[in-house]
Amino acid sequence: MAGFSATVVALLIDGIAYGMILFLMSVGLTITLGVMRIANLAHCGFAMIGGYAAFALVSSAHIGLFAALPVAIIGTMLFGALLERSVYRWVYTTGQLGQILMTLGLVFIFAASANLLFGSDLHAVALPGWLSENWDWGTIAISAYRSFIILVSVALAAVCWVILEFTDFGAKLRAAVDNPRMARCIGIDVPRVFSITFSVGCGLAAAAGVLGTQIMPLEPWYALEYLVPLLMVVAVGGLGSLKGSFYAALTLGIIDTFGRYYLPAIGAFVIYLAVVGLLLWRPQGVFARAST
Amino acid sequence: MSERVDERAVAIARAGFARHGVSWVDLIPVLAAVLVYFFLGRYLPLATQVMIQIVFALSLDLALGYGGIDSLGHVAFFGMGAYVAGLFAMHVTTQPVLGLCVAAVAGALTGLLTGPLVLRTRGLTVVMLTLAVATMLQQLANANAMKPITGGADGLFGFEVAPLFGLFPFDLYGHTAYWYAFGVVVVVFIICKLVVNSPFGLAIRGIRENPVRMRMLGVNVTARLVTLYCISGALAAVAGGLSAQITRLVGLDSLAFLLSGNALVMLILGGTGSLYGAIIGATIFVVLSDRAAAIDPFNWLFAVGAVLILAVRFAPKGVVGLIEDAVQRQRARRSS
Numbered sequence: 323m324a325g326f327s328a329t330v331v332a333l334l335i336d337g338i339a340y341g342m343i344l345f346l347m348s349v350g351l352t353i354t355l356g357v358m359r360i361a362n363l364a365h366c367g368f369a370m371i372g373g374y375a376a377f378a379l380v381s382s383a384h385i386g387l388f389a390a391l392p393v394a395i396i397g398t399m400l401f402g403a404l405l406e407r408s409v410y411r412w413v414y415t416t417g418q419l420g421q422i423l424m425t426l427g428l429v430f431i432f433a434a435s436a437n438l439l440f441g442s443d444l445h446a447v448a449l450p451g452w453l454s455e456n457w458d459w460g461t462i463a464i465s466a467y468r469s470f471i472i473l474v475s476v477a478l479a480a481v482c483w484v485i486l487e488f489t490d491f492g493a494k495l496r497a498a499v500d501n502p503r504m505a506r507c508i509g510i511d512v513p514r515v516f517s518i519t520f521s522v523g524c525g526l527a528a529a530a531g532v533l534g535t536q537i538m539p540l541e542p543w544y545a546l547e548y549l550v551p552l553l554m555v556v557a558v559g560g561l562g563s564l565k566g567s568f569y570a571a572l573t574l575g576i577i578d579t580f581g582r583y584y585l586p587a588i589g590a591f592v593i594y595l596a597v598v599g600l601l602l603w604r605p606q607g608v609f610a611r612a613s614t
Numbered sequence: 615m616s617e618r619v620d621e622r623a624v625a626i627a628r629a630g631f632a633r634h635g636v637s638w639v640d641l642i643p644v645l646a647a648v649l650v651y652f653f654l655g656r657y658l659p660l661a662t663q664v665m666i667q668i669v670f671a672l673s674l675d676l677a678l679g680y681g682g683i684d685s686l687g688h689v690a691f692f693g694m695g696a697y698v699a700g701l702f703a704m705h706v707t708t709q710p711v712l713g714l715c716v717a718a719v720a721g722a723l724t725g726l727l728t729g730p731l732v733l734r735t736r737g738l739t740v741v742m743l744t745l746a747v748a749t750m751l752q753q754l755a756n757a758n759a760m761k762p763i764t765g766g767a768d769g770l771f772g773f774e775v776a777p778l779f780g781l782f783p784f785d786l787y788g789h790t791a792y793w794y795a796f797g798v799v800v801v802v803f804i805i806c807k808l809v810v811n812s813p814f815g816l817a818i819r820g821i822r823e824n825p826v827r828m829r830m831l832g833v834n835v836t837a838r839l840v841t842l843y844c845i846s847g848a849l850a851a852v853a854g855g856l857s858a859q860i861t862r863l864v865g866l867d868s869l870a871f872l873l874s875g876n877a878l879v880m881l882i883l884g885g886t887g888s889l890y891g892a893i894i895g896a897t898i899f900v901v902l903s904d905r906a907a908a909i910d911p912f913n914w915l916f917a918v919g920a921v922l923i924l925a926v927r928f929a930p931k932g933v934v935g936l937i938e939d940a941v942q943r944q945r946a947r948r949s950s
Contacts, residue, residue: 342645361738412927418684420926422741423882426875427922428688434915546871550749561738594750598731601743605735612762 341575342475350523356562372528402524560607640910679887682822687748695851721851769865885932
């Protein structure tokens with residue numbers, strides 16, 4: 323019995339850590355979809371860029387993970403803002419197909435660049451010693467790294483929530499998500515709000531990319547590899563809904579982890595079956611509001 | 615008397631060709647195929663690959679260009695067709711035409727199974743689900759439980775293909791394969807023409823432009839889209855089956871996302887929603903990627919990515935759009 327509960331706790335922590343990484347990545351994507359209706363398939367690429375930046379800093383400049391993290395996040399935010407000002411501009415009015423093709427083009431360029439700079443091997447950012455330990459509490463061993471991911475992600479999610487609910491900027495953003503045209507009519511500078519949010523979304527994705535490298539190792543096709551789970555989170559959560567993404571990410575992370583452990587024969591498929599079932603039940607997203 | 619009958623027959627034939635949008639332009643690819651055979655015999659295997667990809671791009675054009683279904687997972691049908699054709703040749707009969715028919719049925723069934731789920735949703739969810747279906751199939755083909763059937767990472771190999779119609783054995787230089795693929799392209803192209811110019815095809819285009827209005831007109835939107843998805847899936851499976859029979863090899867890469875991505879690039883390069891775009895785009899893409907892959911395979915991705923981004927910005931209607939614009943400008947100049 324003790325063994326069983328220890329396994330369940332360990333799996334829960336794994337699942338929540340994975341889910342939280344997915345959530346951090348999905349924030350930017352779901353807001354991009356909600357505000358500008360942009361299908362941004364390259365969003366995972368920003369997580370990859372952040373991850374590779376931190377990896378390069380830690381392994382060649384020999385600075386610690388925590389010094390590299392902010393540099394990677396800010397660098398990715400700047401890069402994201404730059405792309406938003408240039409190539410993303412082009413596809414605001416082209417319809418979904420144009421956006422898919424353009425962002426797919428970005429994914430290809432990211433993959434080729436990553437391969438050119440870092441080779442095709444799997445990489446992970448080295449952890450400081452205290453993070454790679456396990457805390458033993460009797461029968462239960464808890465991974466320090468995964469607990470740390472959960473803590474940081476929850477903190478970031480809380481900051482997002484506070485900004486969204488209690489600041490002027492958050493109110494403008496919520497208005498822009500609910501009804502971009504109306505928001506524009508009452509004098510909100512929607513493109514500016516969007517640019518800032520896009521950049522912040524890239525930063526959060528970068529944070530997820532850096533923190534998650536032990537779970538999701540860096541490789542040239544990273545942006546494509548984790549695109550499907552990310553899109554699942556956004557679709558199940560309901561486009562444009564942060565709260566929806568949060569619940570969806572946790573649910574899918576936990577289902578995936580438990581499925582792989584308890585049903586090894588069909589492990590990788592449990593998540594797909596779950597998503598198929600959820601979307602058959604509610605095609606607009608399980609956690610989407612009924613009105614939209 | 616007989617002259618008048620002839621006139622009427624000609625008129626009927628003209629009207630029929632016009633209704634299905636068949637013109638002299640359609641002879642250009644045929645002529646090109648004949649010329650390649652006689653003057654560029656060294657490149658027959660490459661030309662055969664071009665034709666396989668033309669079939670695949672045509673099938674995607676039906677779903678994406680005409681139906682507006684943003685499918686990023688069309689490779690699911692391609693791979694399904696390839697595996698079914700390979701397994702059919704290994705275990706049932708090595709008749710190539712029969713094998714293609716079975717592959718087409720398998721593709722249509724895949725569309726019928728996944729279509730109702732995928733097409734109930736809209737927007738990015740469609741993209742996600744098509745992508746998820748393809749990913750799932752690839753993992754299934756690689757799953758331990760399926761290894762005795764699919765061969766896992768080794769894939770299927772060592773199967774035979776009987777002579778075409780019992781007369782023409784597949785030779786080392788690819789002469790039979792070339793004309794076989796050409797025949798398949800012609801048949802698939804005719805099917806596509808018939809589909810897009812039928813009342814069904816008009817309904818599909820209406821749905822692409824405005825699904826809500828079509829529903830109000832009493833059209834069962836989801837049923838129409840699922841039908842289109844099945845037809846498109848069957849044709850994509852034919853492309854996969856053709857590839858399996860000609861290369862005599864089926865691997866996990868016939869389910870890889872890159873094939874879906876490539877087909878999208880071909881279509882955007884040529885131009886969507888015209889069928890000719892698929893032919894032009896596939897030809898340009900396969901020939902270029904063959905040259906580039908010989909030089910530097912991974913950096914070729916830079917070019918593909920750049921082409922995608924720039925095409926969306928500067929030539930959203932592809933090569934066909936550029937040609938149409940040029941023709942229109944010429945006409946305007948002549949009339950002024």
